[in-house]
Amino acid sequence: MIFKLKAGLQNNGVTLLNAAEVDSGIESATPPEFGGKEGFWSPETLLTGAAAGCFINTFQFFAKRMKFEFDDITCEAEGVVERVEGKSVFTGITLYPTIMIADESLRPIILDAVEKAHRYCLVSNSLKCPVQIRENVLIASIAE
Amino acid sequence: MIFKLKAGLQNNGVTLLNAAEVDSGIESATPPEFGGKEGFWSPETLLTGAAAGCFINTFQFFAKRMKFEFDDITCEAEGVVERVEGKSVFTGITLYPTIMIADESLRPIILDAVEKAHRYCLVSNSLKCPVQIRENVLIASIAE
Numbered sequence: 001m002i003f004k005l006k007a008g009l010q011n012n013g014v015t016l017l018n019a020a021e022v023d024s025g026i027e028s029a030t031p032p033e034f035g036g037k038e039g040f041w042s043p044e045t046l047l048t049g050a051a052a053g054c055f056i057n058t059f060q061f062f063a064k065r066m067k068f069e070f071d072d073i074t075c076e077a078e079g080v081v082e083r084v085e086g087k088s089v090f091t092g093i094t095l096y097p098t099i100m101i102a103d104e105s106l107r108p109i110i111l112d113a114v115e116k117a118h119r120y121c122l123v124s125n126s127l128k129c130p131v132q133i134r135e136n137v138l139i140a141s142i143a144e
Numbered sequence: 145m146i147f148k149l150k151a152g153l154q155n156n157g158v159t160l161l162n163a164a165e166v167d168s169g170i171e172s173a174t175p176p177e178f179g180g181k182e183g184f185w186s187p188e189t190l191l192t193g194a195a196a197g198c199f200i201n202t203f204q205f206f207a208k209r210m211k212f213e214f215d216d217i218t219c220e221a222e223g224v225v226e227r228v229e230g231k232s233v234f235t236g237i238t239l240y241p242t243i244m245i246a247d248e249s250l251r252p253i254i255l256d257a258v259e260k261a262h263r264y265c266l267v268s269n270s271l272k273c274p275v276q277i278r279e280n281v282l283i284a285s286i287a288e
Contacts, residue, residue, distance in 0.1 A: 001177050003188040003223040007196040015200050017193040030201040033145050043198035043267050044147040049161040052151040054187035056159050057174040079147040090270035123187050126234035
């Protein structure tokens with residue numbers, strides 16, 4: 001399976017990422033932390049976002065396969081970059097999924113699906129650094 | 145250094161990625177190859193894009209530091225996903241940077257900067273799989 005795209009540097013010093021199958025491009029730049037520009041997606045934030053998006057996709061996959069319903073899922077994500085042996089690399093990503101369910105009886109199956117989504121997340125499994133999950137399962141009727 | 149964002153599943157089954165510092169969100173979905181939706185950025189394409197964008201950023205960094213000028217850079221990218229021991233993972237990414245320069249005398253320093261950008265690319269160095277570079281250095285006056 002091959003995933004393709006094309007990146008081009010624009011006159012304003014911002015890179016435009018384009019995938020043939022997607023209408024909207026993404027403007028990306030070096031982050032301010034590395035002397036770049038504010039207000040753009042950085043490769044670092046895109047990689048962190050790929051991990052969060054992949055976790056949600058994999059959780060959805062297991063929800064369908066394990067035949068349970070959930071009301072909502074959000075996922076905050078933090079990617080940590082540090083210098084290791086003279087090179088900046090990701091040393092860890094933490095995902096904070098919050099899953100809303102209708103009632104307490106669903107909690108065990110949700111926790112099982114979270115564990116499976118963690119174990120099979122394609123992006124996480126492609127990274128050298130550990131990806132931690134700090135999940136929060138809420139009952140919709142109580143949270144509202 | 146911490147890179148943060150928030151992902152939320154929308155009613156249409158598409159995930160919206162939002163970073164506090166960026167006005168425009170990114171709609172992301174499971175790719176059609178994994179039974180998802182067409183027309184959206186997938187986590188797989190985002191990760192491939194992060195590698196391409198990071199390469200361009202790192203090349204720009206070395207251009208400034210090594211004090212040379214280039215006319216343009218584009219970078220096609222291909223990420224390969226395969227099943228390994230029952231899990232889908234990235235098994236390789238190839239970047240095809242094309243760099244336009246004014247004249248042939250710049251070629252050696254460009255090739256040196258490409259090699260350095262490869263070696264110090266933060267995203268590449270955070271991945272388990274190898275990232276290969278197939279560069280193409282063109283003289284602007286001849287290419288036009």
